[in-house]
Amino acid sequence: MTVKKLLYVVLDGLGDRPIDALGNKTPLAAAETPNMDKLAKSAKSGYVYTVGEKIAPESDIAVISILGYEASKYYTGRGPLESYAEGLEVRDGDLAYRVNFATKETSTRKILDRRVGRNLTTEEATLLSKDINKKVKLEGATFTFKNTIGHRGVLVIRSAKGKLSSEVTNTDPAYEKEGVYGVAKPTFENIVQISKPTEESKDSSEAREAARLTNEFVEKSSLILENSDVNKKRKKEGKLIANLILTRDGGDRLPKFPRIGDLFKLNMGCFVEMPVEKGIALLTGMDIVKLPLPTKDLKKDYLIRSQKVIESMKTYDALYIHIKGPDEPAHDGEYSKKKESIELIDKYFFGNLLPELDLENVVIAVTADHSTPCQMKAHSDDPVPLIISGKGFAPDGISVFSEEESRKGSLGALHGHELMKIFMSFLK
Secondary structure, three states, X not given: OOOOEEEEEEEOOEEOXXXXXXXXXXXXXXXXXXXXXXXXXXXXXXEEEOOOOOOOEOHHHHHHHHOOOOHHHHOOOHHHHHHHHOOOOOOOOOEEEEEXXXXXXXXXXXXEEOOHHHOOOHHHHHHHHHHHHHHOOEOXXXXXXXXXXXXXXXXXXXXXXXXXXXXXXOOOOOEEEEOOEEEEOOOOOOEOOOOOEOHHHOOOHHHHHHHHHHHHHHHHHHHHHHOOHHHHHHHHOOOOOOOEEEEEEEEOOOOOOOOHHHHHOOOEEEEOXXXXXXXXXXXXXXXXXXXXXXXXXXXXXXXXHHHHXXXXXXXXXXXXXXXXXXXXXXXXXXHHHHHHHHHHHHHHHHHHHHHHOOOOOEEEEEEOOOEOOOOOOOOEOOOEEEEEEOOOOOOOOOOOOOHHHHOOOOOEEEEHHHHHHHHHHHHO
């Protein structure tokens, strides 16, 4: 008997809310998606609260959850995940952050742009990182700073006095801690925050020292960045300068996940683009399939990824495919670009892929890690649509792949950590 294989496709930030300019439809519902619609017509469907109801998740806890782990049991912060993915050592008691290069007014704490206009190149960020690592010195601690993609980076601080606690607040005003989770604020004042111990840890010397070192790093690195050659050149070109590092989602140890292959008895590979997904993949024991870095040519990127799926399905029992596409335009409030991104994925990824798959022996699941409504320009607590398509089980008969249609499906409301077990039942 042929054993079925699993193709698990996650479209980052896919979920949305109806938009007047799209005829009161979401970007997914308004998009021309004949290939995903064809899957939907042959699928079981439902809707997923990826972490939990009334939680607007960041990508890290959402991905952890939809891979079958209860994030509340394992999550230790986004910083350790991304730092590990970038090859930085994170010991217990180190303080590891996810960071952004940002732009602030020179003489105030007012933030002009949290992402340097989204046009800071990786090459520019690399030069800025070298300046920071060479010229910033912390009192009683060492650090390693590394840029990743564009305006993003990671920071690991190690105290000479002992362990640090991650129970400190972010300097990035757009995110805050709720228990173990980092969550996006629906509204915020665009001012650089002062890191402080959380209310529960205000008497902790480890948290106080962590906050002190965080603030010292932010202040000293800002002075170095302000006078860097990269920023002098950007200023002459009329671009925003990267004169600020914003810290968020700190963690003081690596998570300890059971290996995904042991949990589900699958040889599992994955396609991941961003450092946080790479960190989760490495720490859960998934094989990372090597891919060229994403470019501005989405057609080319999706065609390459579809061909890689066809090749990799010969090697693995299951493939987890994470596609960033819809999320970035949603964060910028650009609903037409989000719709276009979904259409390109459908045409060039699914359109090239589906004719080449042995659909008799492959179960295809398509969902998202979270909703990113264009009106909010941020993640929300809205559930995401799910379809599971394959031979041997009766479809629900929904007409298209959309948030509204998926709510009509027989799977009903689900939580992210349940998905892998459900997929396993369909493989059998």
